[in-house]
Amino acid sequence: MKAEQMEDAETQNQVAGDVIGDTAYSERFVLKILLKLANLDTLKEDIKEKSFEDDICILWDMTTEKDVVLFLQKHEVLKLINFALPVIETSRIVEIFIGIIGNMCCQKEVVNVLMKMDDLLAILMCYINTDDSLVLVQLLRLVSSCLFLANDEEIETWMNLFATVEYSSALYFILKNSSHKDLLVTALENLNTLCSYCNTEKFRTKFYSHFVVEEALDCLTAAFTEITVNRKATCSKSKLERVQIVSLQIVLNFVGFENSLEMYESSKDNVTTLINIILRYYEEKLIVNKEIDSDLIDILVSTNTIVDALKITGSPENYFEPTYNMWNATSSIMKTDKDGSSFEENDKEELKDFIAKVRNPLAMLMCYYLANITEDNFYKVFEVVETIYEEVASWVNDEPLETNMSQRVTNYRTRPKD
Template identity: 55%
Template sequence: MKPEESNGKGEEVDNPAPVTGDVIGDTAYSERFVLKILLKLANKDTLKDEIQEKSFEDDLCTLWDMTAERDVVLFLLKHDVLSLFNFALPDIESPRFIEIIIGIVGNMCCQKEAVATLLKMDSFLTSLLEYMKSDDSLILIQVLRLVSSSLFIASEDDLLIWLTLFKSVDYSNALYFMLKNSSHKELLVTALENFNTVTSYCNIEKFRLQFFTHFVTPEAMESLSTAFTEVTTSHKDACEKEELERIFDITLQLTLNLVGFDKSPEIYEGSKQDAVKIITNVLCYYENKLVDQKEIDTDVVDIIDSTNTVVHILKLSEICDPDKYCSPSYNMWKTLKSITKSNKNGCSFEEDDIDDLEDFVIKMKCPLSTLICNYLAKCSENNLLKVLDEIGSDYEEIFSLVTDEEIRDNVSKRAANYTTRLKDNVDS
């Protein structure tokens, strides 16, 4: 994982040209250049003076860039660089240099040999994870990237080591604190990605209990919702479309994972509004994309399915008004219905293959119908009446597309009291 900037000022730093016989593996990088940096790090008598020199910072940033190359990482491991960092880091107080060194280690952790070495260095790895409690956003970003890179290539045995370490340094609380309290866009995005990586790799059957014990806490949902809202609202204009939709996707997936335990409804009883905020934000975005922008996005099918699960587990229909997720769902449903009609006279949606478009409509209408009926099954009597008035003559088709028998029974019983009203709406 290469750093986004090489010297802290957005300036590229040239790598000194190696002489003949002075190259690292198949790269064009100089062995002598790297060894010169390592010697400076090893000399504690002069290290504090070196840190004051801009040229030393530039050289370390160049090394940071170089560690994107596998041969450079293997060369550094050959010269026991992790032990050298462990030796030098306690004497370094500069946040910038701490960021660079952790960034170098994070880049190295894209290679399995580096991770294997690091996992044998308990005290050093623990000291790196302790930087999760730093108040420097750039240091935190590099710690998060280091952990994510390591988990990408972790074996099951490695995962147990990581989960034990997470518990020992109170990793989840540190992660949730930064999600809840930071306004730094890159840090929040990196933290959300890290949380998603931890969940994806550690929340597996073999370690489900360890994951649940450490990560599934009341603070998790609130922190997730706060960070999600900060990124998608305060920093929305700074996000590329692809990045923004990635945040929507992983946040909803994280919500789904957090509520997927037997005790989750109890744990998140006081966090239902946080889950509602996430769902509303996501659905309103995709409602706008489909209804107003006329864009087809096949990923929305999975998003609606995930939303249905979260709504059902946390019983969110009981605590929110229709505009939170029922009305956006119905607006999308109506648009899908209009696509079917407009295909006969020319469709306004940008889709070359009419068959693919019709397939999308079919796949979307069923989960949307379930989501609407999920709401009807548990909402207040007043809101039930509002929604039945809103959907009117579409009720029968929506109801017919729901396959969940429990939802069908509940909705059928509740709607039976309003059949006359529905009939009047159809007649009018």
């Protein structure tokens, strides 16, 4: 073998021995960063260098790879970050390190280790009171990632941490006051995660005592309105729909307690606005854009639960009108091929299945409204829907609601004529 070939082979072997797992990333690159973190005497100067920020940004990207995460864990990077964070005063560097931990917490092994590091958890949770939006985004992501993989013992730890740092107050302050779109979206996702993993039978009492407060729904709807109305033009379709679904899920969680009606009486108008925005969006999607979206079924089911829990009626424009319009759209699709031809991208069986599933919650929502509005308003609204009432009523499967509606309709039809 020629000298040049031997040198190339040696270089290739060195490169192959330097990579992390099955990735193309360099062990030496990572170890160089870890050595800097380990030396607190020089770290303060290192973090002032642009090259240091660039390197840890690359490391942040690298932590989407499991092999890199396990390599970092092998070298106890959480301990190094724990020692380093107290001396770091630059928000950008703090953001990156919390982001790195957040990415690493997508692996259960890392969550297990982190949950035993009381000092690091305490340091991290203190950042909930920072005014830096980007740091908050990463912290909320980290908390959500940990909750996804947490067992009961770890959730207990989180609930205690939340109480210690008054996490709910900070989270609700963000939702109510921030205008940073990414932070608001992340905060909504975080609150939804809290509802999913902490509002369970075992932790329901603690969840209630810490998170279920009078201002909760007002803060939620403030964030929802900021994103879906004020920042709508900057949101992708998928993000906008995700925010709508998540927000409705959160409301559903908060109205599921015995005293919800009393606690959230002053929030009914805001919740009604939220429902109206969501239903109007899906009304346009179905009627104007001719799009079949199965999410509408769950949205209507959730809306039924919410309006019943909070006893919401109000103006027919709030939720009766869009519901009525969507009902008529489903009727048109069922009756004529012509009306359904715009849905040609959907299989006919899929259309039939969608209509069969969506008509019950549509009917329930319309009838709930009719059963609970004032007598004068009932007469005005029923005149509009009288021709389809029997068909709508046939889809209602709630006996008390059926009885109430039947009595009101009988009274209407037998009333003395002027």
